[in-house]
Each structure stands twice: as C-alpha cells, then as structure tokens.
Amino acid sequence: LSFWINRLVVMVRQRRRQAGRRVDTTTDNAVSSTSETPSSPTASVDPHNQGDAFLADVPKAKKWHSFYVRTIPSLIMLATFSLIIYTGPLAICCLVIVIQTLMFKEIIVLGNRERKAPQLRYLQWYIYISTLIVIYGNQARKRLKHTSFLRRHGLWWLRWLSRHFTFFSYTLLCTGFVLFVVSLRKKMYRYQFGQLAWTIVGLLLVVVQSSFIVSNIFEGIIWFVFPTSLIIVNDIMSYISGFFFGRTPLIKVSPKKTWEGFIGGAISTLFFAFFVSRFLSQFQHMICP
Numbered sequence: 355l356s357f358w359i360n361r362l363v364v365m366v367r368q369r370r371r372q373a374g375r376r377v378d379t380t381t382d383n384a385v386s387s388t389s390e391t392p393s394s395p396t397a398s399v400d401p402h403n404q405g406d407a408f409l410a411d412v413p414k415a416k417k418w419h420s421f422y423v424r425t426i427p428s429l430i431m432l433a434t435f436s437l438i439i440y441t442g443p444l445a446i447c448c449l450v451i452v453i454q455t456l457m458f459k460e461i462i463v464l465g466n467r468e469r470k471a472p473q474l475r476y477l478q479w480y481i482y483i484s485t486l487i488v489i490y491g492n493q494a495r496k497r498l499k500h501t502s503f504l505r506r507h508g509l510w511w512l513r514w515l516s517r518h519f520t521f522f523s524y525t526l527l528c529t530g531f532v533l534f535v536v537s538l539r540k541k542m543y544r545y546q547f548g549q550l551a552w553t554i555v556g557l558l559l560v561v562v563q564s565s566f567i568v569s570n571i572f573e574g575i576i577w578f579v580f581p582t583s584l585i586i587v588n589d590i591m592s593y594i595s596g597f598f599f600g601r602t603p604l605i606k607v608s609p610k611k612t613w614e615g616f617i618g619g620a621i622s623t624l625f626f627a628f629f630v631s632r633f634l635s636q637f638q639h640m641i642c643p
Contacts, residue, residue, distance in 0.1 A: 421597060428590070439579055443571050446578055450571075451486070454564040458482055458556055465552035470545055477533055478553045484526040485557050489565045495519050497572065576640040580631060587626045592619030 438445045462478055495516045515522065538546055570577040595618025596611065604611040634640045 424593070432586075439575065443575060446571050446575065447568050450564050450567055451490075454560045455482075457560045461556040461560065462553070465556070466549060468545070471537070471539070471542060471549075473537055474546065474549050477530065477537060478549070480533065481530045481553055482557065482561070484530055485561050487526060488523040489561060490568065491519060491523070493565070493569060493572075574641045576634050579640065580627075580634060583630065584623055584627055588619045588623040591622035592616060595619060595622075 438449055462475070466475065466478075498512075498516065534546075534550060567578065592615040596615025599614040599618065600610075600612030602613040603609060604613050604616055
C-alpha cells in the first residue's frame with residue numbers, strides 16, 4: 355500500500371510539473387504577444403479555478419454552494435440507510451451484496467480494458483455467482499441446520515440441498531474451471547490466465563471480505579451499524595471542521611484536506627464511539643442475532 359501511495363504521489367507531482375511548464379509556456383507566449391501588440395487586453399487568470407486551490411482560498415459563495423450540494427444527497431442517503439437498518443438483517447445483507455456486485459464489476463472493467471476475448475466476461479460472472487452461492491449458501495446452511503425451519507415448513511428440497519450442498523458447490527466450481535479450459539485459444543493463453551488470476555484476486559478482495567461482514571450482521575446488527583456509523587461521522591465532521599476552520603493544508607495529493615478537518619473529525623469520532631456504542635447496545639434490535 356505504501357509503495358502504491360508513493361507511486362501515486364510521484365505521478366501527481368510529475369503531472370503538476372508538466373502542467374506548470376505548460377502554464378509558463380503559455381504565459382511567455384502571452385507576454386510576447388502583448389509586447390508586440392500593446393493595445394490587446396491581457397487575459398486575467400482566476401486563481402480560484404485552479405485545481406490545487408485550498409478550501410480556505412475558495413470564495414464563500416462557492417463554499418456554501420458546495421456545502422448545500424453535498425448536504426441534500428447526504429441526508430437522502432442517511433434516511434435510506436436508516437430505513438434499511440430498521441428493516442432487518444436480510445435487507446442489510448442484500449445491500450452488502452449489491453455493493454459488492456458493483457465493486458466486482460468495476461474490478462472486472464479495469465482488468466479487461468483490451469477486450470480481446472469477450473466470452474471471458476460471461477465466465478467471470480459465472481465464477482462470481484458460483485462463489486456467492488458457495489459462500490453465502492454455506493453460511494445459510496449452517497444457520498438453518500440448528501433450527502426447525504426446514505422441518506416446520508416442509509421444504510424437502512431445501513433439506514436435500516442442505517445435505518448435498520458440498521457436492522453441489524464442488525460441481526459449480528468444477529464446471530467453471532472446465533468452461534475456462536474449453537475457452538482457451540492459441541496465442542491468448544497468457545491473457546486468458548491473467549484474466550483468471552485477476553478474477554480470483556477480485557473475489558478475494560470483494561466477496562471474501564463481504565462474507566465476513568454478512569457473518570457479523572447475523573451475530574448482531576450493531577457489528578455492522580457501529581463501524582459504518584464511525585466512518586460516516588468521521589467523514590461528515592472532517593468536512594464540517596475543514597469547512598469552517600480549515601486553514602492548514604494536510605497533504606498535496608488532496609489540496610482541500612486540512613489539519614483542522616483531520617483533527618476535528620478524529621475528536622468527533624472518538625466522542626461518538628464512546629457514547630453511541632453504549633446507546634446502541636441498549637436495543638434488542640441491534641444486539642439480538
């Protein structure tokens with residue numbers, strides 16, 4: 355992670371140097387043209403339109419406009435998120451699966467920009483769906499095994515699937531491997547195996563980690579709501595603290611981040627974590643699996 359962050363910083367610095375050279379070239383051309391034609395008006399450069407302007411240097415009208423633009427969608431998202439939490443663990447799990455599907459889609463798009471073999475896209479989605487069935491089906495089987503849900507509702511086919519779920523999962527994964535072998539083409543082995551490796555890495559980054567989140571949700575909604583709320587509060591309070599008190603820049607990669615916003619967000623998150631954790635633990639809806 356440190357290596358890629360350093361690479362990103364170096365790339366940003368190089369692009370800024372190139373942009374600075376271009377600006378110097380254009381200003382030199384402008385000066386030479388004005389010296390040749392004194393009567394031509396000079397173009398004024400607005401420093402607020404530059405991408406590296408700090409939040410404290412932005413005009414107040416523009417700051418408040420950005421504040422309103424961010425506040426309204428944030429309130430809508432917060433209301434939707436609260437409604438999903440109130441609905442229960444199943445709705446939260448569906449939300450997690452939808453988000454992880456969108457993340458997996460982005461990873462696949464990034465790794466398949468050349469699009470040499472379009473049929474690989476269908477195979478990648480088959481492997482993704484098979485992995486979802488294997489991981490989440492195994493979690494559901496273990497939880498339903500200790501309850502009388504299957505016997506009470508007379509779902510014989512679910513009982514049969516629960517007993518043979520290991521064989522069913524093995525069949526799904528082997529079918530995906532066989533389809534991959536059949537799809538191999540000459541002079542494309544390296545590309546196809548690279549796409550398979552990229553798919554497996556995407557599954558490890560997205561599906562495996564999301565399965566831990568889903569497992570925690572069924573141990574109590576508080577294990578999902580509490581850490582998620584910490585991230586939300588830290589993001590909101592960092593923005594508000596930087597909006598009203600931000601003066602000292604934090605990092606050059608993100609010029610609008612300030613030390614005041616960072617410290618304000620950290621302190622607010624600590625206070626929020628101390629009081630809200632005790633508040634949430636009082637509700638049976640949060641702690642009851």
